[in-house]
Amino acid sequence: MPKWAMVIDLDKCTGCGACSVACKMENNVPIVDPEEAQHGRALFWMDMVTTFEGELPDTQVKHFPKPCFHCDDPPCTVVCPVGATYRNPEGIVAQIYHRCIGCRYCMAACPFTAKYFNWYEPQWLDEAHGIGNPDVSRRMTGVVEKCSFCSHRLQQIKEAADLEGRPIREEEYIPACMESCPADAIVFGDIANRDSRVSRLSRSYRVFRYGEDLGVKPKVYYLARRTGT
Amino acid sequence: MKWFLRLGPVMVLLVVVVFYLSLGANDRVAQPIAYNHKIHIESAGLTCTDCHSSVQSSSAASIPNLEMCSTCHSEQPISESAEELKLIEFVHQGTSIPWQRVYHVPDHVFFSHRRHVVIARLECTTCHGNVDEFTEPVAAQFLPITMDNCMECHRENNVTNDCLSCHR
Amino acid sequence: MEITRRDFLKLFGGISGAVLLGNMDEVISLPDSWVEKAQHGPRIETWHNTICGLCPSGCGLRVRLLDGIPVGVKGNPVYPVNKGGLCPLGLNSLHSLYHPDRIKGPIKRTGAIAEDKWVSISWDEALKTVSDRLIELRNQGAPHQVAFLGHTEGTIMQRLIRRFMDAFGSPNYFQYASSKNDAIPYAFLQGHSTIPAYDILNARLVVSFGSNFLEEGYSPVYYTKLYSHHDEQQTRYVQIESRMSLTAVNADQWIPIRPGTYGALALGLAYILIREELYDIDFVHQRTFGFEDRKDGSGARHVGFKNMVLGNYYPEKVEEITGVPSATILKLGRELGITRPALVMGGQGTLDNTNGTFAAMAVHSLNALLGNFERKGGVFFVDDPPFTKSDLKFQDSVARDGLRQPSIGRPDARTFPFTQFSIDTFAKRILSGTSYPISVLFISGGNPVFESPNSREVAEALKKIPLVVSLDGLLNETSEHAHLVLPDHHFMERWDEVSNVDSVGFTHVGIQHPMVSPMYDTKHCGDTIIELARRIGGSVGQAFAVASYENEVKEAMKGVYQSGRGAIVSEGVGTMWIEYLQQRGWQIGQYASFEEFWDRLVKQGGWWNPIRKKVRMDQMFPTPSGKFEFYSHKLEEKINFLAKGAENGASPQHRERIFNQLHISARGDNVFLPHHEPVPYDVDMPVHLTTFRVLSMRDGQGASLPMMQEMFGHSIHRHWETWVEMHPETAATYHITEGAWVLVQSTVGTLRARAKISQGIMPNVIAIPFGLGHSSMGRYAKGHGANPYAIMKNMYDMLSGKPALQATKVMISRAM
Incomplete structure (x- = not known):
């Protein structure tokens, strides 16, 4: 059984924001009103977090792309009263929108604020009449949504592989963010396979994970020469 | 506080739920042309994939439309059916036939005909019934598309019932 | 009737009295026939390669279509410029295709400027209006009164417009924002004006x-x-x-x-x-x-x-x-x-x-x-792509006379002597009426009324022109001044070429091809020009032998095919392999005919040649001395020439006058050597104003797209809003706190924006991002943020003619 994980090389990442937009376009993530965006209700499954440290001229501005970390021991799934969010056997922490009742317990439980609530109708998609990515469902008002590691791509890739009776090839399953990263900073793959790029990179001396001390075992690894990025 | 006021929303909920359930998934649908599957299969010797051409190649089986129909029904009617005249009218006008979709897979479900027909080798009849006996157009689902039906079959055949294998 | 879960929730929303409307509506707008196709089609997937047209950077794009309707984009992994990467704007390009405010067909302005009163007219009527006026001008012997203000057209489009203007008889084709002027300093030193x-x-x-x-x-x-x-x-x-x-x-x-x-x-x-x-x-x-x-x-x-x-x-x-x-x-x-x-x-x-x-x-x-x-x-330095040469064969006497007239946008000796065009000169000449009037102006791309430091003058100048024709696909501040809009296709609907993007390290040609039939009643601007030429007829019509712009591109690519060099972009063809084969006289991929080459070229999205012609060191610098010139002969010759032009002999006094006109404070040999010239700032203004552009805006097109507005300032949580960056010291001096409204005041105007206090900027300098503050450009751009260019002083680099975007000093204060 593969276990999907992501490595983001912060030494390569420039913070351009292409991954955020690629993700929004791929997953039909809604765009909120300007006022709502100002209130912090903009949705970014792949967020770009910027931190400012230090003083001129040694100012350190750091960008890091932040998807859902797909924890191996996810705190969000245990609090869900209806089983709408769970960790699947391949390590993807899924959100089943039609099961979600919108209680937002999982949002409170997530230490990384990687989950987003749909406050509003996805009107822009209704009016789009089938434009937008047809492989991803529209979320309705009142459900929580989050990064899925583009699992809709996995569904199709699995089918293609099964058709030829072979296992999935490493380069086949690529989420939208990795696909469009101009700096090739994102690597995705099966971490259970020790020969995969992800697995090799996850053992790099530069590696660290957010929230490692929380014991939630995130599956998004960061690489950085400068520690504490 | 009057107790029945508190009950108000619950009552509304109840009414709506009952209404919703009464609609059900098996509401019969009227089709623009009374298509006869039996004649096409028996007399014309067609098979399912002749018209539902993408069953083996993509997720959608595809409902045939003008282009497909007009290969046989173009200028002169080949039968005495009044329904065929309707079709020829559509062909002449070049407007697509407003077939009503009966088997409607919801937006949040990933369902692939290719996976079920080519990889799992399911017969069409398993879900769609003995279409070759149908003389009336398809108006209702043979096996209603419900999560229970999907999961039961998956259980019986030892196929994964992981949410993410179908939900998206 | 079917009740969905959403209706159900809506019902409850209604009961609880809270109907929530917070998402953007109408991000995507489609013709009805497309809706029908999208809902009932068999969903057959195809992929097409093209070049992103949202900015001039020329990234390869791979578009996913279902039943011929674009539903997704990603970078073209084999296109060498971007190798699969894309910027946020490029990834959002579908929203520009489906923009609800795209112009749906030719329109005529009936109200005052910016009143937004337009009526639809037919293409025939629109083209007739323009061509009648053009014919009239030619009959009056005044073809030079036609001007064309382009933006960043590719080589072939430039050639087409130039050919039209040459055949018609006007010297007035200008590219408003071309990078030509950027190359002037390099030309002084290295002899040729290629951006390195x-x-x-x-x-x-x-x-x-x-x-x-x-x-x-x-x-x-x-x-x-x-x-x-x-x-x-x-x-x-x-x-x-x-x-x-x-x-x-x-x-x-x-x-x-x-x-x-x-x-x-x-x-x-x-x-x-x-x-x-x-x-x-x-x-x-x-x-x-x-x-x-x-x-x-x-x-x-x-x-x-x-x-x-x-x-x-x-x-x-x-x-x-x-x-x-x-x-x-x-x-x-x-x-x-x-x-x-x-x-x-x-x-x-x-x-x-x-x-x-x-x-x-x-x-x-x-x-x-x-x-x-x-x-x-x-x-x-990169070699030019080997396009087929195209020359204008015949000009009639009207055209020849017209071309002899001085160009209206070309600066004279006193201002910007090294440039072919300055928006400043262009606007001033029209306003002052010192030269001949402009009777017809075409505008294609670009938005000088929004993004040039002399925007007010440009707007006034446009008002003086009796017929302004815009070729834009989305109304902007500049095209609001047009009398007629003949809308261009979106880049996914059109043929074009994007070649040799400046500063990219190899020769390349990217091909845009229409992957969808035009959504609206629009026309390729190249075809609009060809059609106008046909209607004018005579030698102008004859200048356009080919039927359409598509053929124009095809014709030019024949030269690339015949050169036998380079390769169509494809997987696994790297620099080393191309070099190996070329040294041995082979071409990558053998094609039986040009048609075969062309089909593959369109399918793959482009052609490139990473192998440069070998340059001998002694031929590298085509300067008078044949060397890299620290002491620029080119600059000296020109200044002497200007001084002589004034009166006989380049006396020190004449030179002195020229130096003063060009704002050069150095004297002697230093003038012709690289040196530091102090910038003439306003002494009574305390703070430097600088601007910058973010990736989601690029040249300002991003403002029309809601997703880009949301990304604008995402890193500091200032979505849809302009901010002013300043150092804590600056903020303390002016009693400004994080997020407070700040008034930024220059001698030209005032702007209001939110403060962002940052250690990432020098004290006494403020920085304002460019892109917002539109009064036009569709519903998402209108009325959000502020435009820093609006408070910039109208100053230029007198040698290159480039706007001096960092030469303004301002006062800042906390807004009440």
Whole structure:
């Protein structure tokens, strides 16, 4: 059984924001009103977090792309009263929108604020009449949504592989963010396979994970020469 | 506080739920042309994939439309059916036939005909019934598309019932 | 009736009295026939390659279509410019295709400007209105009264417009925002006006003077790809600029510098290199001119670059000018001297000021000191693509007479003597009425009313023109002034070519092809021009033998096919392989015919040739001396010529006058050497105003897209809003707190924006992002944020004609 994980090389990442937009376009993530965006209700499954440290001229501005970390021991799934969010056997922490009742317990439980609530109708998609990515469902008002590691791509890739009776090839399953990263900073793959790029990179001396001390075992690894990025 | 006021929303909920359930998934649908599957299969010797051409190649089986129909029904009617005249009218006008979709897979479900027909080798009849006996157009689902039906079959055949294998 | 869960929730929403409307509606708008197709089609998937048309960077795009309807985009992984990467704007390009405010067909303005009153007319009527007027002008012998204000057209489109104007008889085709003027400083030194490409991949040290190449450069995705290898290549990046841009954030070191002093710092580094003999002595002695002191033919002594720098730019003085500590200068100078290859880049920060030309010359001369030309990890120049030549064969006498008229946008000797076009001259000439009037103006792309420092003048000038025809697909501040709009296709609906993007390190041609039939009643602007030419007839009509713009592109590509060089982009064809085959006289892929080549070219999305023609070192610099000229003969000749033109003989007084006109404060030989010119700031204004562009806006098109508005300022949580960045010290001086409204006041105007207090900017400098503050450009752009260009003083670099975007000083205060 593969276990999907992501490595983001912060030494390569420039913070351009292409991954955020690629993700929004791929997953039909809604765009909120300007006022709502100002209130912090903009949705970014792949967020770009910027931190400012230090003083001129040694100012350190750091960008890091932040998807859902797909924890191996996810705190969000245990609090869900209806089983709408769970960790699947391949390590993807899924959100089943039609099961979600919108209680937002999982949002409170997530230490990384990687989950987003749909406050509003996805009107822009209704009016789009089938434009937008047809492989991803529209979320309705009142459900929580989050990064899925583009699992809709996995569904199709699995089918293609099964058709030829072979296992999935490493380069086949690529989420939208990795696909469009101009700096090739994102690597995705099966971490259970020790020969995969992800697995090799996850053992790099530069590696660290957010929230490692929380014991939630995130599956998004960061690489950085400068520690504490 | 009057107790029945508190009950108000619950009552509304109840009414709506009952209404919703009464609609059900098996509401019969009227089709623009009374298509006869039996004649096409028996007399014309067609098979399912002749018209539902993408069953083996993509997720959608595809409902045939003008282009497909007009290969046989173009200028002169080949039968005495009044329904065929309707079709020829559509062909002449070049407007697509407003077939009503009966088997409607919801937006949040990933369902692939290719996976079920080519990889799992399911017969069409398993879900769609003995279409070759149908003389009336398809108006209702043979096996209603419900999560229970999907999961039961998956259980019986030892196929994964992981949410993410179908939900998206 | 079917009740969905959503209806159910809506019902409850209604009961609880809270109907929530917070998402954007109508992001995507489609014709009804498309809706029908999208809902009932068999969903057959196809992929098409094209080139992104949202900015001139020329990234390859791969578009996913279901039943012929585009539903997704990603980068074209085999296109060498972006290799699969894309910027946020490119990824959002579908929303520009489906923009609800796209112009749906030809329209005529019935109300006042910006009143938004338009009526639809037929193409026939629209073209007839324009062609009748054009014919009339030709009959009156006044074809020169037609002007065409283009933007950043590709080579073939430029050729087409030029051919139309030449056949018609007008010298007035201008590209409003072309990069031609950027090349002027390079031309003074190296002889040819090609913007250099930088091999940052193989350099060990990259020192960038205000070149925000990851965000604002000519092709940010191309440079991001190269930058991403810095770790394995062990390249160190040093970024010198007033505000910590995205490039500075990613650099190993950021050196803050006062705006307008980049040239002084470059010369300060040259001082260290020369003083400590760390420069490339061989290159400088064999391939450069004007380094050492010398005597000319008449025996007059001239100061060389070396002594000029040693005498004037010692670290303490440079510290005083630039605000960069002398210890930092010394350290960086030595680092440049001992690291090989070390590369120096100039860019926006350097060029966008009144002293831009001299500053860029100073920066570029460091490359000469380091001997970087045509070297691995250095600076090089790319060959033009081998397009088929296309010449105008016949002009009638009306056209010949018209072309003899002076060009209206070409500056005279007193202003911008080195440029072919200045928006300042153009607007002033029309307003003053000193030359002939302009009767018909075509505008295609570009938005000078929004983004030029003389926007008010441009707007006034447009009002004086009796027929303004816009070819834009979305109304903007400039096309609001048009009388007629003949809308162009979206780039996914049209044929075009994007070739040799500036500063990209290989010859390339990208092909745009229509992957969808036009959604609305629009017309390719190339075809509009061809159609107009046909209607005019005579020699103008004959100039367009081919039927359509598509054939125009095809015809030009025949030259590329026949050259037998390069390769159509495809998987696994790398530089090494192409070189190997070309050396042996082979071409990648053998094609039976041009048609076969063309089909494959369109399918793959482009052609490229990474192998440059071998240049002999002694032919590399086509200057009068045949060498890299620290002392620019070209500049000297021109100034002497201008001085002579004034009256007989280039007397010192005449030269003096020219210097004053061009705002050159240096005298003697220094004028022709790279040097620092102080910027004439307003003395009573305390704070420097600088601007920058973010990736989601690029040239300002991003503002029309809601997702880009949301990304704008996402890093500091200022979505849909303009902000003012300032150092805590500056903020404290003016009692401004984080997020407070700030009034920014220049001598020209006032702007209101929110404060962002940041350690990433120098004290006494503020930075405002460009892109917002639109009064037009669709519903999502209108009324959000503020436009920093609106408060900029109308100042230019007098040599290159580029707007001086960092030359304005302002007052700031807390808004009540």
